[in-house]
Amino acid sequence: MLALLDAYARAPRVSNPVELSSAYLRAVERWEALPENAVGSDKSWVVRSQRAWKEHFAKARAGNRG
Amino acid sequence: MTVESLFAALNEAQVRYVVIGVAGANYWARSGQTVFATQDLDVFLPPDAANTLAAWRAAEACGLDLSCGDEPRDRRRDLFLAERIVERRALVRAADGECLDVDFTLVMAGFEFEPVFLSRRSFHVQGTAIPVARLRHIVASKAATGREKDKLFLASHAEALRSLIDEEP
Numbered sequence: 001m002l003a004l005l006d007a008y009a010r011a012p013r014v015s016n017p018v019e020l021s022s023a024y025l026r027a028v029e030r031w032e033a034l035p036e037n038a039v040g041s042d043k044s045w046v047v048r049s050q051r052a053w054k055e056h057f058a059k060a061r062a063g064n065r066g
Numbered sequence: 067m068t069v070e071s072l073f074a075a076l077n078e079a080q081v082r083y084v085v086i087g088v089a090g091a092n093y094w095a096r097s098g099q100t101v102f103a104t105q106d107l108d109v110f111l112p113p114d115a116a117n118t119l120a121a122w123r124a125a126e127a128c129g130l131d132l133s134c135g136d137e138p139r140d141r142r143r144d145l146f147l148a149e150r151i152v153e154r155r156a157l158v159r160a161a162d163g164e165c166l167d168v169d170f171t172l173v174m175a176g177f178e179f180e181p182v183f184l185s186r187r188s189f190h191v192q193g194t195a196i197p198v199a200r201l202r203h204i205v206a207s208k209a210a211t212g213r214e215k216d217k218l219f220l221a222s223h224a225e226a227l228r229s230l231i232d233e234e235p
Contacts, residue, residue, distance in 0.1 A: 016212035016213070017209060017210050017211070017212045018209045018212050018216075018217055018220065019209070020205065020206065020209050020220070021224075023231050024205075024224050024227065024231060025202065025205075026231075027224075027227040027230040027231045028201050028202050028205055028227065029202060030230050031094065031096075031201060031227055031230060032094065032187075032200060032201050032202065034096065036096050037094055037096075037187070039187055039188055040188060040189070040190055040195075041189050041190065042189070042190050042191075043093050043189040043190065043191055043196070044070075044190070044191050044192050045098075046092050046093055046095060046101060046191070047068075047069055047070060047191050047192075049092075049098050049101050050069075050089070050092065050101065050104070051068075051069075051165065053103050054105070054165040055165060057105075058164065058165055
Protein backbone atom coordinates (compact mmCIF):
# COMPACT_ATOMS: atom_id res chain seq x y z
CA MET A 1 0.00 0.00 0.00
CA LEU A 2 2.69 2.51 0.99
CA ALA A 3 4.73 1.61 -2.09
CA LEU A 4 1.69 2.37 -4.21
CA LEU A 5 1.24 5.71 -2.46
CA ASP A 6 4.91 6.57 -2.93
CA ALA A 7 4.65 5.82 -6.63
CA TYR A 8 1.61 8.09 -6.80
CA ALA A 9 3.43 10.89 -4.97
CA ARG A 10 6.46 10.62 -7.28
CA ALA A 11 4.41 10.59 -10.47
CA PRO A 12 4.92 13.81 -12.46
CA ARG A 13 1.94 16.14 -12.54
CA VAL A 14 1.37 17.25 -16.10
CA SER A 15 0.56 20.94 -16.17
CA ASN A 16 0.11 23.22 -19.14
CA PRO A 17 -1.55 26.30 -17.66
CA VAL A 18 -3.76 28.51 -19.76
CA GLU A 19 -4.41 32.21 -19.24
CA LEU A 20 -7.97 33.36 -18.63
CA SER A 21 -9.05 36.62 -20.22
CA SER A 22 -9.94 39.52 -17.95
CA ALA A 23 -13.36 39.78 -19.67
CA TYR A 24 -14.09 36.14 -18.83
CA LEU A 25 -12.98 36.58 -15.22
CA ARG A 26 -15.19 39.65 -14.83
CA ALA A 27 -18.09 37.65 -16.27
CA VAL A 28 -17.42 34.90 -13.74
CA GLU A 29 -17.58 37.46 -10.92
CA ARG A 30 -20.88 38.81 -12.24
CA TRP A 31 -22.18 35.25 -12.61
CA GLU A 32 -21.34 34.54 -8.97
CA ALA A 33 -23.28 37.64 -7.93
CA LEU A 34 -26.51 36.66 -9.73
CA PRO A 35 -29.58 36.25 -7.48
CA GLU A 36 -29.77 32.54 -8.43
CA ASN A 37 -26.35 32.09 -6.85
CA ALA A 38 -27.00 33.81 -3.54
CA VAL A 39 -26.02 32.05 -0.33
CA GLY A 40 -28.52 29.31 0.50
CA SER A 41 -29.99 29.07 -3.01
CA ASP A 42 -31.79 25.82 -3.67
CA LYS A 43 -29.84 23.78 -6.21
CA SER A 44 -31.80 20.55 -6.03
CA TRP A 45 -32.50 20.84 -9.74
CA VAL A 46 -28.74 20.63 -10.49
CA VAL A 47 -28.52 17.29 -8.70
CA ARG A 48 -31.62 16.00 -10.48
CA SER A 49 -30.11 17.04 -13.80
CA GLN A 50 -26.77 15.34 -13.09
CA ARG A 51 -28.49 12.20 -11.82
CA ALA A 52 -30.62 11.96 -14.96
CA TRP A 53 -27.51 12.37 -17.12
CA LYS A 54 -25.63 9.63 -15.24
CA GLU A 55 -28.56 7.24 -15.35
CA HIS A 56 -28.95 7.85 -19.06
CA PHE A 57 -25.30 7.02 -19.73
CA ALA A 58 -25.31 4.05 -17.36
CA LYS A 59 -28.21 2.60 -19.34
CA ALA A 60 -26.42 3.34 -22.61
CA ARG A 61 -23.29 1.55 -21.37
CA ALA A 62 -25.33 -1.42 -20.18
CA GLY A 63 -27.05 -1.52 -23.57
CA ASN A 64 -23.71 -1.55 -25.37
CA ARG A 65 -22.50 -4.46 -23.22
CA GLY A 66 -25.69 -6.41 -23.76
CA MET B 67 -27.49 6.25 -2.58
CA THR B 68 -27.98 9.95 -3.28
CA VAL B 69 -25.38 12.64 -3.31
CA GLU B 70 -27.37 14.71 -0.85
CA SER B 71 -27.33 11.86 1.68
CA LEU B 72 -23.53 11.75 1.40
CA PHE B 73 -23.34 15.49 1.99
CA ALA B 74 -25.70 15.16 4.94
CA ALA B 75 -23.43 12.46 6.41
CA LEU B 76 -20.32 14.60 5.88
CA ASN B 77 -22.05 17.56 7.52
CA GLU B 78 -23.26 15.42 10.41
CA ALA B 79 -19.68 14.20 10.99
CA GLN B 80 -18.51 17.84 10.86
CA VAL B 81 -16.12 17.07 8.02
CA ARG B 82 -14.46 20.15 6.53
CA TYR B 83 -14.79 19.93 2.76
CA VAL B 84 -15.70 21.89 -0.30
CA VAL B 85 -17.02 20.74 -3.68
CA ILE B 86 -14.76 21.63 -6.60
CA GLY B 87 -14.29 20.62 -10.23
CA VAL B 88 -16.94 20.50 -12.92
CA ALA B 89 -19.52 19.23 -10.42
CA GLY B 90 -18.76 22.27 -8.28
CA ALA B 91 -19.10 24.59 -11.28
CA ASN B 92 -22.48 23.03 -12.02
CA TYR B 93 -23.89 24.27 -8.71
CA TRP B 94 -23.32 27.79 -10.06
CA ALA B 95 -25.42 27.09 -13.15
CA ARG B 96 -28.51 29.16 -13.89
CA SER B 97 -30.29 26.55 -15.98
CA GLY B 98 -29.87 23.10 -17.47
CA GLN B 99 -28.18 24.72 -20.45
CA THR B 100 -25.20 25.65 -18.30
CA VAL B 101 -24.85 22.30 -16.51
CA PHE B 102 -21.89 20.27 -17.77
CA ALA B 103 -21.82 16.50 -18.02
CA THR B 104 -19.41 14.93 -15.55
CA GLN B 105 -19.01 11.47 -14.13
CA ASP B 106 -17.13 12.48 -10.98
CA LEU B 107 -17.83 14.56 -7.93
CA ASP B 108 -14.63 16.14 -6.57
CA VAL B 109 -14.60 16.79 -2.82
CA PHE B 110 -11.62 18.84 -1.66
CA LEU B 111 -10.33 18.07 1.85
CA PRO B 112 -7.70 19.87 3.95
CA PRO B 113 -4.43 18.05 4.71
CA ASP B 114 -5.81 16.79 8.03
CA ALA B 115 -5.73 13.05 8.69
CA ALA B 116 -8.53 13.03 11.28
CA ASN B 117 -10.79 15.00 8.96
CA THR B 118 -9.90 12.68 6.08
CA LEU B 119 -10.70 9.63 8.16
CA ALA B 120 -14.01 11.17 9.20
CA ALA B 121 -14.86 11.74 5.52
CA TRP B 122 -14.06 8.10 4.67
CA ARG B 123 -16.17 6.81 7.53
CA ALA B 124 -19.10 9.01 6.55
CA ALA B 125 -18.88 7.70 2.99
CA GLU B 126 -18.67 4.08 4.15
CA ALA B 127 -21.63 4.62 6.45
CA CYS B 128 -23.56 5.67 3.33
CA GLY B 129 -22.67 2.36 1.70
CA LEU B 130 -19.91 3.63 -0.57
CA ASP B 131 -16.84 1.50 -1.29
CA LEU B 132 -13.48 3.23 -0.92
CA SER B 133 -10.47 2.61 -3.11
CA CYS B 134 -7.07 4.13 -3.75
CA GLY B 135 -5.42 3.07 -6.99
CA ASP B 136 -5.42 -0.72 -7.09
CA GLU B 137 -5.62 -1.11 -3.34
CA PRO B 138 -8.02 -3.84 -2.17
CA ARG B 139 -11.33 -2.46 -1.01
CA ASP B 140 -11.46 -4.47 2.20
CA ARG B 141 -8.37 -2.83 3.68
CA ARG B 142 -8.84 -1.45 7.17
CA ARG B 143 -9.22 2.34 7.37
CA ASP B 144 -7.47 3.96 10.30
CA LEU B 145 -5.63 7.12 11.28
CA PHE B 146 -2.27 5.61 10.27
CA LEU B 147 -3.47 5.08 6.72
CA ALA B 148 -5.12 8.52 6.65
CA GLU B 149 -1.83 10.13 7.69
CA ARG B 150 0.04 8.33 4.90
CA ILE B 151 -2.61 9.36 2.36
CA VAL B 152 -2.41 12.99 3.51
CA GLU B 153 1.41 13.00 3.41
CA ARG B 154 1.31 11.84 -0.20
CA ARG B 155 -1.73 13.89 -1.18
CA ALA B 156 -3.22 10.73 -2.66
CA LEU B 157 -6.73 10.57 -4.02
CA VAL B 158 -9.33 8.22 -2.54
CA ARG B 159 -12.42 7.30 -4.51
CA ALA B 160 -15.79 6.46 -2.97
CA ALA B 161 -18.29 4.77 -5.26
CA ASP B 162 -21.61 2.99 -5.03
CA GLY B 163 -21.00 0.88 -8.12
CA GLU B 164 -23.86 2.55 -9.92
CA CYS B 165 -24.04 6.27 -10.56
CA LEU B 166 -22.13 7.89 -7.71
CA ASP B 167 -18.34 8.34 -7.97
CA VAL B 168 -16.82 10.68 -5.43
CA ASP B 169 -13.15 11.64 -5.44
CA PHE B 170 -11.81 12.76 -2.06
CA THR B 171 -8.90 14.91 -3.14
CA LEU B 172 -6.29 16.74 -1.10
CA VAL B 173 -5.14 18.72 -4.12
CA MET B 174 -6.71 21.62 -6.01
CA ALA B 175 -4.27 22.97 -8.59
CA GLY B 176 -3.14 26.48 -7.73
CA PHE B 177 -4.88 26.60 -4.34
CA GLU B 178 -4.50 25.62 -0.73
CA PHE B 179 -7.59 24.43 1.11
CA GLU B 180 -8.16 27.28 3.58
CA PRO B 181 -8.65 30.22 1.17
CA VAL B 182 -11.03 28.13 -0.92
CA PHE B 183 -12.93 26.94 2.15
CA LEU B 184 -13.18 30.40 3.71
CA SER B 185 -14.71 31.92 0.59
CA ARG B 186 -16.98 28.95 -0.23
CA ARG B 187 -20.66 29.44 -0.95
CA SER B 188 -23.27 27.30 0.71
CA PHE B 189 -26.08 26.07 -1.53
CA HIS B 190 -28.91 23.73 -0.62
CA VAL B 191 -30.00 20.42 -2.11
CA GLN B 192 -33.17 18.88 -0.65
CA GLY B 193 -32.54 20.91 2.49
CA THR B 194 -28.93 19.81 2.88
CA ALA B 195 -26.25 22.51 2.90
CA ILE B 196 -23.49 21.94 0.34
CA PRO B 197 -20.27 23.97 0.54
CA VAL B 198 -19.12 24.81 -2.98
CA ALA B 199 -15.89 26.51 -4.02
CA ARG B 200 -16.24 29.92 -5.61
CA LEU B 201 -16.62 29.67 -9.36
CA ARG B 202 -13.60 31.96 -9.81
CA HIS B 203 -11.48 29.45 -7.88
CA ILE B 204 -12.80 26.47 -9.83
CA VAL B 205 -12.04 28.01 -13.23
CA ALA B 206 -8.65 29.32 -12.07
CA SER B 207 -7.74 25.82 -10.92
CA LYS B 208 -8.84 24.38 -14.24
CA ALA B 209 -6.68 26.97 -15.99
CA ALA B 210 -3.71 26.15 -13.76
CA THR B 211 -3.98 22.44 -14.54
CA GLY B 212 -4.46 23.00 -18.26
CA ARG B 213 -5.27 19.42 -19.25
CA GLU B 214 -7.07 19.05 -22.54
CA LYS B 215 -10.36 18.27 -20.81
CA ASP B 216 -9.93 21.38 -18.64
CA LYS B 217 -9.33 23.54 -21.69
CA LEU B 218 -12.44 22.10 -23.29
CA PHE B 219 -14.45 22.86 -20.16
CA LEU B 220 -13.12 26.43 -20.00
CA ALA B 221 -13.96 27.07 -23.64
CA SER B 222 -17.50 25.69 -23.16
CA HIS B 223 -17.91 27.63 -19.94
CA ALA B 224 -16.81 30.89 -21.55
CA GLU B 225 -19.42 30.26 -24.23
CA ALA B 226 -22.06 29.71 -21.54
CA LEU B 227 -21.13 33.08 -20.03
CA ARG B 228 -21.00 34.73 -23.46
CA SER B 229 -24.02 36.94 -22.83
CA LEU B 230 -22.39 38.43 -19.72
CA ILE B 231 -19.10 38.92 -21.54
CA ASP B 232 -20.85 40.60 -24.47
CA GLU B 233 -22.93 42.82 -22.18
CA GLU B 234 -19.79 44.31 -20.69
CA PRO B 235 -19.71 48.09 -21.13
